[in-house]
Amino acid sequence: MIPKKLIESALGRAMRTGGDFAELYAEDTRSMNLSMMDGKVETAAGTRSRGAGIRVYNGLLSVYVYGNDISEAGLMRLAEQAADAVGSLRGKDADVTLVGSVCANIHPVKYLPTDVPGTRRVDLVKRAYAAAKDYSPEIAQVIVNLIGSEKDVLIANSEGLMLPDKRVRTRISMTSVAAGNGETQTGSESPGALKGFEFYDEIDVEKLARDASKRAITMLHAENCPAGVMPVVMDGGFGGVIFHEACGHSLEATSVALGNSEFCGKLGQQIASEKVTAYDDGTIPGEWGSTNVDDEGTPTTKLLLIENGILRNYMIDRLNGRRMQMAPTGSARRQDYSFAPTSRMRNTYIAAGTDDEDEMISTMGDGLYCAKMGGGSVNPVTGEFNFAVSEGYLIRDGKIAKPVRGAALIGRGGETIMRIDRVGPNMTMAQGMCGSLSGSVPTNVGQPRIRISSMTVGGR
Numbered sequence: 001m002i003p004k005k006l007i008e009s010a011l012g013r014a015m016r017t018g019g020d021f022a023e024l025y026a027e028d029t030r031s032m033n034l035s036m037m038d039g040k041v042e043t044a045a046g047t048r049s050r051g052a053g054i055r056v057y058n059g060l061l062s063v064y065v066y067g068n069d070i071s072e073a074g075l076m077r078l079a080e081q082a083a084d085a086v087g088s089l090r091g092k093d094a095d096v097t098l099v100g101s102v103c104a105n106i107h108p109v110k111y112l113p114t115d116v117p118g119t120r121r122v123d124l125v126k127r128a129y130a131a132a133k134d135y136s137p138e139i140a141q142v143i144v145n146l147i148g149s150e151k152d153v154l155i156a157n158s159e160g161l162m163l164p165d166k167r168v169r170t171r172i173s174m175t176s177v178a179a180g181n182g183e184t185q186t187g188s189e190s191p192g193a194l195k196g197f198e199f200y201d202e203i204d205v206e207k208l209a210r211d212a213s214k215r216a217i218t219m220l221h222a223e224n225c226p227a228g229v230m231p232v233v234m235d236g237g238f239g240g241v242i243f244h245e246a247c248g249h250s251l252e253a254t255s256v257a258l259g260n261s262e263f264c265g266k267l268g269q270q271i272a273s274e275k276v277t278a279y280d281d282g283t284i285p286g287e288w289g290s291t292n293v294d295d296e297g298t299p300t301t302k303l304l305l306i307e308n309g310i311l312r313n314y315m316i317d318r319l320n321g322r323r324m325q326m327a328p329t330g331s332a333r334r335q336d337y338s339f340a341p342t343s344r345m346r347n348t349y350i351a352a353g354t355d356d357e358d359e360m361i362s363t364m365g366d367g368l369y370c371a372k373m374g375g376g377s378v379n380p381v382t383g384e385f386n387f388a389v390s391e392g393y394l395i396r397d398g399k400i401a402k403p404v405r406g407a408a409l410i411g412r413g414g415e416t417i418m419r420i421d422r423v424g425p426n427m428t429m430a431q432g433m434c435g436s437l438s439g440s441v442p443t444n445v446g447q448p449r450i451r452i453s454s455m456t457v458g459g460r
Contacts, residue, residue, distance in 0.1 A: 023056075110196050148169065189209065348445060422450060429444045
């Protein structure tokens, strides 16, 4: 992508005003997007983006500059800008010698999404659309969006690292809108993977599309959820968004290193129920949030965050590792070259337990069963969160009584994970995009079915 000698020169130039570390991140991304709405193909586009960024440290001072000109003149200009931002005393260019290496690819790809013929892509989208639209006359609208990308990355730094990596992802989202009596409700499914187009031979797209329509219709005819404090059972997959938002962000060094987390200084202490063991794992082959290496070139890891309720690790990037005097954990991520990396989640999940799923409901008395979670927000400093429930059911005397809509879960992360009193045996994951300081990155959320003994449920 960029000649070795040019990278060495650029890194050396970036350090000539006092920097003690320099890093270059370059990428070349090809992507495709195909969408269908109201039975017509609305978008069929292919894009290409490439550029590079240079980051320099001087102690805990970090400067990042980027641009899309990766010629010799463009990269040396970036290096000059970075050096000028670090210090005003100009010295000699630092001597940098790069040693090229190759990372093991644990995510093999058969068919690049950008190489698949357009007719095959359109056929896939049409099949998903028809399955969702034909589910019921009450489905007023269906939107299907197919995306795929092939990203070639090169990471080099003044410690001698020079490492290429390839990331191939594909995802399809299906949203159904049910309408009746002047109201609308939506249901969606959005499976994705760190795989090529062969992913769609591994999943049943039509079934997932029908599931989206079924959810929309179920919620259209549901009553409003009553508010109150009650036990809550959450299913796997998207149920993991609670742990991701209410706890996961507070375990990222992005927050911890600056003292902006409720879990600062709590390594080795109990922060969750003894039922809870949780990981952030980038090593699962083909999973949406996995990587070979992070965006600083550190090999990916299976990181134990919580063990039987005890906090064991934080997710750490290089800069925040300096602040915390702790080693990086392969957790540095960024949306693209226009962002400096920071610590981010990958595939974050509560590990499987041994509790019976049916018993969770039969012994909970009256409460709420969340079959699927929606979006929400969290304050990492306090752990306070609120999340929408996209598919929920009232439990009466240990039995599922009726569907309800408009439910929201409200609480604090630290309190909530202490109240988990059941963890089931079947962990599943769901795909999403997570936004933070370094942009939007692919992440998986996951958990088995769990029960929280007491939560505040917002409704009517």
